[in-house]
Amino acid sequence: MNAYNESASIPILTANMLTKSYGSAPVLNCVNLTLPAGRIIGLLGPNGSGKTTLIKLAAGLLTPTSGEILVCGRAPDEVTRGLVSYLPERTYLSPSMRVSETLDYFADFYADFDRVRAVDMMSRLGIDDSVRLRTLSKGTKEKLQLILVMSRNARLYLLDEPIGGVDPAAREYILSTIISNYASDSTVLISTHLISDIEAVLDEFLFLRNGGIVMQSTVDDARERYGMSVDALFREVYRC
Amino acid sequence: MLGKLLKHDMRAQMRVILPVTICVMISAILCTGALRLAFVLSDIAAEPEGFAAVLSTIFMSWVVLFVILNVFILLVYPTIALISIVVHFYRNLYTDEGYLTFTLPVKTRSILTSKFISGMIWQLVSYVVLIALGAFILIFGTSPEHIVNLSGIRSFFDVVGMILGEYGWLAFTYLISLLAGSFYGIAALYLAVTIGCVVAKKHRVLASIGVYYVINMIMSTMMSVVSFIIVAVATAMNESAALYVSSIVSAAFSIVFTVAALLITVYMMKNKLNLS
Structure with missing residues (x-):
C-alpha cells in the first residue's frame, strides 16, 4: 500500500469548490468537504439534492465540471478505485454470471477482497453460489452485491441507497453487515433518505440541498444542540 | 490487470457466441446431410414416370430451400458474432454493468484494449469457423458418387x-x-x-x-x-x-x-x- 494511504493526516475524502453541472444546471455547486477516517457518515437530502452525483464523483464515474475531489489525497483514478468500495443504487452484476463467478471477479480485481468472509455471509443467507444471477430475486441480488462490496477491506465505502428497495428485515441485515464489516480506519458514506432506519449506526451526517451542503455535524452534537433526532432535524430543515 | 480483464471479457462473450457457434455447426451438418439427400432424390426424380418421381421432385425443392437457408445462416454467422461483440461492449460499459466496469482499479485504456482484443479474437474465430464449416460442406456434401469429394x-x-x-x-x-x-x-x-x-x-x-x-x-x-x-x-x-x-x-x-x-x-x- 502506498504511503499516502497509510497516513492518518490525509482525509479519506476531500472536496474543494467541487462543482458538477449537466448542461447549464449545476447539480453540485462549490461543495467543500472533508471526511475523516473511521466514521460512518450519512449523506442525507431529498431527491435531486446531489447525493448520487457526489458519490459518483468520488467513485470516479464522473469528472468534475470545476473544483476537485480527492480520495486519500488523490484525484480519482485506477489507484483510488482500488481504495474505494462502491455500491450503486442499481444492480451492476451481469445477470448471466453465476454467483461463484461474481466472487472470482471480485477476487481477481480487488486485492483487498476477503473471499472467505463473502462465502460465510452468503452461506448464512442461504445464497447458492452455483445459480445464475438472473434466477435470483431483486432483494437477494442487492444483498449479494452488498456482501461483495462489504467483503472488501477498503478505505472508503460509498453506499448509494443501500436500503432503499428492500424490506425492513433485509434493512436490518444490511445495516448489521455494514457495521460489522468496516475496519476502524475506514469510512463509510451512506446515501439515503430513510434516515430513521440508519440513524442508529451513524457517527456523522451531511445535509445536502440544491447541490450544496447545508449542515455537517456529528449525530451527538446535533442531538445536543437541537434537542431532536437527526430524522426530526431533517424534517425541520427540509420542511416544504 | 489486462490479462484478467481479457479473461472475463472472453468468458462473457463466449456465453453468447458459443451457443450460436454450436447452432451454426449443427446447421452445417444438416446442410451437408440435405445435400447428400438431394443427390439421392435427383436420381429418383430423373426417372421419366412414376409417383415416386413426382414426390421426390417436390421433396427435393424443399431440400434445396433448406440448403439455401443453412448457407445463409452460415454466411451471416460472422455478422451475428460481430453484433454480439458490440452488444457486450455496450452492456458492459454503458448500462448498469458499467457501474462495476468503470470502478475497477484498472486504467480506462486497459478496459478498452481488453474489449478490442477479445472482440478481434472472437471475430477471427467466427471467420475460421465459417471457412472450416464451408470446407466441411464442400468436402462432404458436393460429390454425387462419394462421401468425400476428393x-x-x-x-x-x-x-x-x-x-x-x-x-x-x-x-x-x-x-x-x-x-x-x-x-x-x-x-x-x-x-x-x-x-x-x-x-x-x-x-x-x-x-x-x-x-x-x-x-x-x-x-x-x-x-x-x-x-x-x-x-x-x-x-x-x-x-x-x-x-x-x-x-x-x-x-x-x-x-x-x-x-x-x-x-x-x-x-x-x-x-x-x-x-x-
Whole structure:
C-alpha cells in the first residue's frame, strides 16, 4: 500500500469548490468537504439534492465540471478505485454470471477482497453460489452485491441507497453487515433518505440541498444542540 | 490487470457466441446431410414416370430451400458474432454493468484494449469457423458418387496453388487489408457506441447506429478519395502495381483509422462519461 494511504493526516475524502453541472444546471455547486477516517457518515437530502452525483464523483464515474475531489489525497483514478468500495443504487452484476463467478471477479480485481468472509455471509443467507444471477430475486441480488462490496477491506465505502428497495428485515441485515464489516480506519458514506432506519449506526451526517451542503455535524452534537433526532432535524430543515 | 480483464471479457462473450457457434455447426451438418439427400432424390426424380418421381421432385425443392437457408445462416454467422461483440461492449460499459466496469482499479485504456482484443479474437474465430464449416460442406456434401469429394479437394488446392504461385504477394496484401478492415470495423463500432451513449440521453442505441453510419460515410469518402489518387499515380507509373498499392493503402488507412478511433474512444470514456 502506498504511503499516502497509510497516513492518518490525509482525509479519506476531500472536496474543494467541487462543482458538477449537466448542461447549464449545476447539480453540485462549490461543495467543500472533508471526511475523516473511521466514521460512518450519512449523506442525507431529498431527491435531486446531489447525493448520487457526489458519490459518483468520488467513485470516479464522473469528472468534475470545476473544483476537485480527492480520495486519500488523490484525484480519482485506477489507484483510488482500488481504495474505494462502491455500491450503486442499481444492480451492476451481469445477470448471466453465476454467483461463484461474481466472487472470482471480485477476487481477481480487488486485492483487498476477503473471499472467505463473502462465502460465510452468503452461506448464512442461504445464497447458492452455483445459480445464475438472473434466477435470483431483486432483494437477494442487492444483498449479494452488498456482501461483495462489504467483503472488501477498503478505505472508503460509498453506499448509494443501500436500503432503499428492500424490506425492513433485509434493512436490518444490511445495516448489521455494514457495521460489522468496516475496519476502524475506514469510512463509510451512506446515501439515503430513510434516515430513521440508519440513524442508529451513524457517527456523522451531511445535509445536502440544491447541490450544496447545508449542515455537517456529528449525530451527538446535533442531538445536543437541537434537542431532536437527526430524522426530526431533517424534517425541520427540509420542511416544504 | 489486462490479462484478467481479457479473461472475463472472453468468458462473457463466449456465453453468447458459443451457443450460436454450436447452432451454426449443427446447421452445417444438416446442410451437408440435405445435400447428400438431394443427390439421392435427383436420381429418383430423373426417372421419366412414376409417383415416386413426382414426390421426390417436390421433396427435393424443399431440400434445396433448406440448403439455401443453412448457407445463409452460415454466411451471416460472422455478422451475428460481430453484433454480439458490440452488444457486450455496450452492456458492459454503458448500462448498469458499467457501474462495476468503470470502478475497477484498472486504467480506462486497459478496459478498452481488453474489449478490442477479445472482440478481434472472437471475430477471427467466427471467420475460421465459417471457412472450416464451408470446407466441411464442400468436402462432404458436393460429390454425387462419394462421401468425400476428393476430386473437388484436389481442384481446390490446384486453384489455391496457382493463385499463390502467380499472385502470392497480392493475396497476402489483400489478406492483410481484410484483417486491418476487421480491426477498423470493431474500433469504429466501439467509437460509435461511445459517442452515441455520451451524446444521447435517451435512445442511445439508435443514436449509436446513427453515429456509426456518419463515421462510416466520412471514412469511406476519405478512403475512396485518397485511394483513387494514390492508385491513379501508381497506375501511371506501373499498371500491375496498382492492385498491390490499393490493398496496402486500404490496410494502412484501416490501421490509422483504428488507432484514431480507439484514442478518441478512450478519451471520451475518461472525460465525457456520464452513466445515467
